[in-house]
Amino acid sequence: MPLEETIAPAGTMTTQIDAALGWARKYSIFQYPFVTACCGMEFMSTAASHYDLDRFGAGFPRFSPRQADCLMVVGTISHKIAPVLRRIYDQMAEPKWVIAFGVCTCTGGFYNNYSTVQGIDTIVPVDLYIPGCPPRPETVIQGLVLLQEKIQKTGGRPRRTTEVLG
């Protein structure tokens, strides 16, 4: 049962629970770094003390998808690893978010060839695209802040296909 329904019994209309849940969830992002390529160096730089993702509540990587909220796909995804990525996404519990980190995950980047997935959004839904080859840590942090805004706005509700955020 979703947390919202646990807090508010059936028949109750809530106005502020989403805001409170969104606030709580956006500052406790447990990330799962799915690191396959060179973007991983930039990810490490972002996560380490100089740029310090921990300031945003996202400094705690969980290496089990069942404990993670946010799947960070960092690096080129080949067709061969694609089923693994999909399986890890399926193993994560709701609410969950996906970040495409770097151009290879966004669109395939310059690997327009027989072996590379042309954007991970063909296999998993993506909440946030961070372009760059690799993206600068500032770009990553800006992306993370945007994701936090998204989480705040949606209160962490499970995704709907037609949802477009304003």
Added chain:
Amino acid sequence: MSGAAIAGERRDIAAADLHDGMAALKAEGYNVLVDLTCVDYLALKREPRFDVIYRVMKLDAAEGRDLGRVEVHCAVGVEPVLRSVRDLWPVADWLEREVWDMFGVGFIDRPDIKRLLMYESFVGHPLRKDYPIAKRQPLIGPKSGEKADSPSFNILRPTVVGE
């Protein structure tokens, strides 16, 4: 070291004599198989079409010195006619699998040749010059290229043709 020294002397060996020729090289002291690769000469309309290239090196392991190299070219077609050199250099196992995977050049006298880099259900050999450059074979995901479930406005659509 100059480029010529790294490339080493070139020898051309007929496909039928390959294993004997390589065994002779091994007996001469060429104890390291540096690389085993392949070139597709389709554009030159050469017959037979492929060159399988073996690069071997004489390594003095005690001193760590390179005592000379030989590059063996062996012209082959698509049919598997080359005898495997796994028995001479065990490293050839994976290299032969890679050549099979990428170029579709087969090897006989060896068990269990299967793809090394691509997945089992992949059709064709992607480094052949007649493999269509825009052909995509996703293992999972929509073949038409529509997005999984994304509200994004990503307009760069993958080129999906063929399989």
